[in-house]
Amino acid sequence: MTTLPSSLVTVTPADDAYRYLRSTYTTPHSPAQILLPSSPSEVQQAMAYASGTDLPVSIRSGGHGLAGTSSNDGGIVVDLSRMDAVTVLDRPTGLVRVDAGARWAQIAVALAPHGLAISSGDHGNVGVGGLATAGGIGWLVRRYGLTIDHVRAATVVLPSGELVRADEANPDLLWAVRGAGSFVGVVTDLDIEAMELPGIQVGQVVIEIDRDGRALVEWSRFLQAAPRELTMSGVLAASGGRLVLVLTAVFAGTDAPRAHAALAPLLARPGVHAGGLQNARYTDLVPAGHLHANVGQQPSATTNALLAAFTAESAPALIEIARHPSGPFVQVRGVGGAAADIARDATAFWHRDAEVLVTVTLFPPRGAGELAAVARPLWSHALGAYRNFESHPSEATFARAFPGATGERVRELARRYDPDGVLHRVFLPAPRELGRQDVKPE
Structure with missing residues (x-):
């Protein structure tokens, strides 16, 4: 040894x-x-x-x-927390090298003086390695796309200890890093193209949700047609016996008239309430105040569904979930926009036609068993799922995140780069086992 x-x-x-x-x-x-x-x-x-x-x-x-x-x-x-450097390699193209142990709050602070940003999830304490190798559905997703869409290269240590480069000269490994990196190796740093972002505008929008969910359908249609600079994310919550969708609206840019015009069609609808948009910086969304030690302080069970849009069928299903006696915490995120520009097979993230991401969370004493029953009404309407918002990985959740040929390619690359399953001794079932008759789905 x-x-x-x-x-x-x-x-x-x-x-x-x-x-x-x-x-x-x-x-x-x-x-x-x-x-x-x-x-x-x-x-x-x-x-x-x-x-x-x-x-x-x-x-x-x-x-x-x-x-x-x-x-x-x-x-x-x-x-990898000691590996947290952030380096601007080429300002004109926005090419940045970030170590996998850095947190997104640190990156936002480091890039702000250069007028650059990377759409990077919704919390500053999240680490680069986990998000930038799985997807990255952030506050700027409709303008920027997924974080993985802008990964141009990465340094990877294989389970054997071999150091390799994932880039255009090694396309299979780069494909895996962009969406399924944890299956093939330990990414130590990534070269990512950041976007020009001199500033943002942020505001709160509250939508009253009717019993049939028509307001959810209308919001979904609105966001599909809205300028890509506008991304919205929030919580579907109970308020005095009624449901409301409480959203944070983020406009990527400093053009105030354009930002207000982008929101205007939504604000003109009955049952929609909003404060004004405020000038802000990307660092305000993922602030340094988010940084903290992780000591198991937030036990939870979470699952998710990616939807093409809210429809007359899926919206009532979500309302049924939100009103469940278990009291689930339901989050709704707009996707679409630039995330749909990438070909389905260009990365390991297949679900490019999703416009909405819904996450459902239960907190102790309720757990995964009850969560499966709570979330069940949504699955018949889902395109699939995002692996980073799944607390109990299984054969079924793997198939939702990596359907069909995408899943087969992930399995093949996992066998190639990690033949002994070192990276999956705490992740069951390992991808080389998926599909075996003795591995039971959830």
Whole structure:
């Protein structure tokens, strides 16, 4: 078995720092060792060591993953948090290199002086590695697209410890990194094209939701036709016995008349209430105040569905979910726009025709079993799902995220780059097992 060099920082249960590094955002854990590499070469050493054991192996960038698999019990965690550099490689093209252990709040701050931004999810504490290798449905998604759409290259350490480059010269690996990176290796840094963004405008919109969900359908149609600069995301919540959709509207740009004109058709509808749009910076959406240690403070069970749009059939299904006695927390995100510009087979993210993402969450004492029953009305209307908003990975959730030929290609690449399943000792079923008769779906 490979031994660890003394230069590689290692934290064990005997160390004071262990309590701050042991868990993820959603799940308390007790790993045997936490390895803290500070360079790709140290990641190589960490992976060569971990692969030589039969212990569970978790890779962590930010630790915000809902499934909690970026830590484990009794195994090894390779924590990339010491690798957090952000470098502007070429300002004219917006090409930026970001280390996988950086958090999106740090990146927003680093890019702001250059007038650049990367659409990067909705919380500043999320790590680069988990989001930028799975999708990235952020506050600017309709203008920018998914985060993975702008990944041009990446440095990857394979489970064997080999260091490789995912780029145009290695297209299969780059394809996997853009949507299914956790199946093939440990991404240590990514080259991403940022967008020009001198400023944004932000406002709140509240929509009263009728019993049949017509207001949801109308909002969906509005957003499909709206300028791409406008992205909206929010919560479907109960208010005095009624349902309201409480949205944050983000306009990517500083043109106030254009921003107000973009929202005007929605604000003219009955039952829609809004405050004025305010000038802001992207750093206000993913602020440094979001940064915190992850100590298992938010246990939850979450699933999601990507929809082509809200329809006369799917809107009532969502209302049924929102009114469930279990009291689910229901979030609604607009997608579409630039996210649909990329060919379906260009990345491992297949669902380019989705205009709406719905997430459904239950908190303890309710768990995954009850969540499946609560969310069931939506599945017959769904195109598929986004893997980052799934707390209990399974064969069924894999198929929703990676349908058909996309899933087969992910499996094949996982077998090629991780033949021993090192990266999936804490993720079951491993992709090389999917489709076997003895692996039961949820």
